[in-house]
Amino acid sequence: KAGVTQTPRYLIKTRGQQVTLSCSPISGHRSVSWYQQTPGQGLQFLFEYFSETQRNKGNFPGRFSGRQFSNSRSEMNVSTLELGDSALYLCASKTGSEETQYFGPGTRLLVL
Amino acid sequence: QQQVKQSPQSLIVQKGGISIINCAYENTAFDYFPWYQQFPGKGPALLIAIRPDVSEKKEGRFTISFNKSAKQFSLHIMDSQPGDSATYFCAASMLTGNNRKLIWGLGTSLAVNP
Numbered sequence: 463k464a465g466v467t468q469t470p471r472y473l474i475k476t477r478g479q480q481v482t483l484s485c486s487p488i489s490g491h492r493s494v495s496w497y498q499q500t501p502g503q504g505l506q507f508l509f510e511y512f513s514e515t516q517r518n519k520g521n522f523p524g525r526f527s528g529r530q531f532s533n534s535r536s537e538m539n540v541s542t543l544e545l546g547d548s549a550l551y552l553c554a555s556k557t558g559s560e561e562t563q564y565f566g567p568g569t570r571l572l573v574l
Numbered sequence: 575q576q577q578v579k580q581s582p583q584s585l586i587v588q589k590g591g592i593s594i595i596n597c598a599y600e601n602t603a604f605d606y607f608p609w610y611q612q613f614p615g616k617g618p619a620l621l622i623a624i625r626p627d628v629s630e631k632k633e634g635r636f637t638i639s640f641n642k643s644a645k646q647f648s649l650h651i652m653d654s655q656p657g658d659s660a661t662y663f664c665a666a667s668m669l670t671g672n673n674r675k676l677i678w679g680l681g682t683s684l685a686v687n688p
Contacts, residue, residue, distance in 0.1 A: 466617070502680070503680065504663065504678050504679065504680035504681045505618070505663065505678045505681075507676070507678075510673075517673050518673055518675065552617050552618070553617075554617070561606050561608065561623070561667055561674060561676075562608070562620050562623075563620075563676070564619075564620075565610075565616075565617025565618050565619065566617050567615065567616055567617050568616075568617055
């Protein structure tokens with residue numbers, strides 16, 4: 463089975479812009495979670511989607527949003543980018559009921 | 575109550591030595607404790623996991639020790655190798671309603687010197 467894929471892998475944006483990141487889960491996985499990873503802050507949970515519905519949400523401002531499509535692919539959008547949004551954004555998928563998450567390689571976002 | 579405290583933040587071990595990373599939690603509702611390993615440029619990957627009904631789980635050179643009464647668990651890497659150099663995250667999972675919630679430690683950067 464192909465693993466979790468994320469596009470793009472690298473992205474440079476300027477403050478105030480918006481960005482959309484994409485995640486394709488492992489085939490058959492219906493749950494997709496998004497994380498922000500920064501040095502010293504570990505993995506910060508953004509949100510989880512299951513069958514096109516957001517079922518868990520972390521403590522991030524409304525500038526961070528996401529959605530999931532009927533094929534389980536997910537997108538994450540960050541509007542009005544700030545310098546502090548520079549991070550590695552990770553996507554993880556699982557079947558839904560299992561505990562193990564399978565991570566993609568991440569999208570590294572740099573905000574200038 | 576839902577935090578997972580991980581230590582140390584970084585660790586340097588000589589090849590062949592034992593690497594030990596510790597995690598502590600407060601909420602007794604946690605019922606699944608995974609460790610993830612992350613290499614540079616990659617996403618984290620499940621390394622080993624334990625449930626609170628056992629005190630130890632071993633997979634090759636990797637062992638989780640679990641102390642339910644102290645609400646602590648640790649990862650031991652025996653005969654550490656340079657290829658083990660990575661960031662290690664502990665986590666704790668619990669069921670909330672119909673959903674599983676996963677709380678992460680902040681990670682430990684392990685460097686194994688040749």
